[in-house]
Each structure stands twice: as C-alpha cells, then as structure tokens.
Amino acid sequence: MAKVPVFKKVIIALWASFLVTCLVFFLTHKESFTPEGLAQFCAQFRGHILGAYLVICLLRGFTLIPSTPFVLAGTILYPQDPFWILAISMAGIVFSSSMIYYFSEHMGFAEYLERKHSTRIARLHDELQKPAGLIFVLLWSFFPLVPTDAVCYVAGILKMNFLRFILALALGELVLCCIYIFCYSYLTTLF
Numbered sequence: 001m002a003k004v005p006v007f008k009k010v011i012i013a014l015w016a017s018f019l020v021t022c023l024v025f026f027l028t029h030k031e032s033f034t035p036e037g038l039a040q041f042c043a044q045f046r047g048h049i050l051g052a053y054l055v056i057c058l059l060r061g062f063t064l065i066p067s068t069p070f071v072l073a074g075t076i077l078y079p080q081d082p083f084w085i086l087a088i089s090m091a092g093i094v095f096s097s098s099m100i101y102y103f104s105e106h107m108g109f110a111e112y113l114e115r116k117h118s119t120r121i122a123r124l125h126d127e128l129q130k131p132a133g134l135i136f137v138l139l140w141s142f143f144p145l146v147p148t149d150a151v152c153y154v155a156g157i158l159k160m161n162f163l164r165f166i167l168a169l170a171l172g173e174l175v176l177c178c179i180y181i182f183c184y185s186y187l188t189t190l191f
Contacts, residue, residue, distance in 0.1 A: 011106070015062065022063045033065075038073030049077065054088050061096025064149055071177055075184045082185045086177055093148075093173045094166060100149050101156035101165065117150055124154040133160065134168040141172030148173065 031037050043049075057070055067089065074085040114121050127136045128151070137160075140151045148169070155165045 019063060022065075026065075033069060035069055035072035035076055038069060039076035043077060050084065050088065053077075054091065057088055057092025058095045060092055061099050061149065064147075066147065067093050067096070067173075068144060068180070071180050072184070075181045079185050079188045082181045086174075086181050089177050089181070090170065090174060093177075094170055097148065097152045097169055098162075098166060100152035101162065117147070120146075120150055121154060124151055125158065128154055128158055128160060134164055137165060137168040138172040141169045142176050144176060 026033055032041060053070075053074055057067070057074075060067060060070055070092070071085070071089045074089060075082070078085055124140075127133060130136070137151055137155065140146055141148050152169070
C-alpha cells in the first residue's frame with residue numbers, strides 16, 4: 001500500500017471537516033437550504049451579496065450540493081438582474097465542475113461516488129467512452145434530476161478532453177439555468 005503524503009492527508013482532513021460541518025449545519029437548518037431560505041439569508045447581506053453569492057457558487061462543488069437551489073435562490077433574490085445571476089451561476093458551475101474533474105480523486109470523491117452511486121458511475125463510464133460521449137455530457141448536464149458532479153468525476157477519471165468536456169457541460173447547464181432564471185423572471189413580472 002502506497003504511503004499518503006502529509007500534505008494530501010491535511011487537505012483531505014480539512015475538506016472532510018468542512019463537509020461534516022456543512023452536513024451538520026444542513027441537517028440542523030434544512031429550512032435554510034430551500035431557494036426561499038437561501039434568498040432570505042442572502043437578503044440580510046444585500047450590500048455585499050453578489051460577491052458572497054459568487055463565492056458560495058464557486059465553493060458549492062466541494063460540498064457536492066446541487067447547484068439548482070443556488071441558481072433559484074439568486075433568481076428569487078435578484079429577479080430584476082437575470083443576466084447577473086446567469087453569469088454568476090455559470091461561473092460557479094464551470095469552476096466547481098472543473099475542480100471536480102481535476103481533483104475528485106485527491107479529495108476523496110472517488111470512493112464516495114463509487115460507493116454511493118456505483119451503478120450510475122459504471123453506466124457513465126461506458127457512455128462517456130462512446131463516440132457520442134460529449135453529447136451524453138451535454139444531455140446529462142441539461143437534465144435536472146441527475147447529479148452533474150458524477151459526470152464531472154467520471155470525465156476526469158477517463159481524462160476526456162477538458163475543453164470539449166467543459167464546453168458540452170456548460171452548454172447543457174446554460175440551457176437549464178436560462179430556463180430556471182428567465183422563466184422565474186417572466187413569472188414574477190406576470191404576478
């Protein structure tokens with residue numbers, strides 16, 4: 001068995017501590033993680049919220065929490081600024097997806113995802129190796145009921161071409177985020 005470097009152990013311990021803290025906070029404050037709860041929390045810090053919202057969206061990938069509640073919270077908080085929310089949401093999604101692509105094995109995501117979603121991971125592995133793998137990434141990232149982080153992990157393991165992978169993922173997520181953001185903005189103008 002290979003010896004794990006001390007630096008890697010420290011990074012894993014810090015990440016695990018952060019994840020456990022987030023999990024405990026989530027379990028004790030579930031109402032805060034609804035789109036309305038996130039919007040209410042953000043409204044308390046309205047003066048600095050776009051910066052904080054960006055940081056939260058960028059770090060979201062390390063917690064494996066889906067991006068949808070954060071996109072919806074931004075939309076609820078700033079219905080008059082859909083393009084800002086789209087830009088911030090997409091920056092967070094692309095950054096988080098890139099970090100998972102590059103660092104999932106080092107952060108311990110590999111064991112977690114393979115244990116929790118072993119059949120999905122095996123299916124993703126097969127699908128991404130096909131010639132239409134990028135189309136699969138695009139469709140997977142567009143479909144809201146599947147974890148985008150899983151496809152990022154498998155793409156990283158397979159060493160898919162990063163630029164083509166991230167463009168396919170971003171296009172699928174862009175369409176989904178546009179639907180969320182602009183439909184909500186349109187509905188708020190009606191009511």
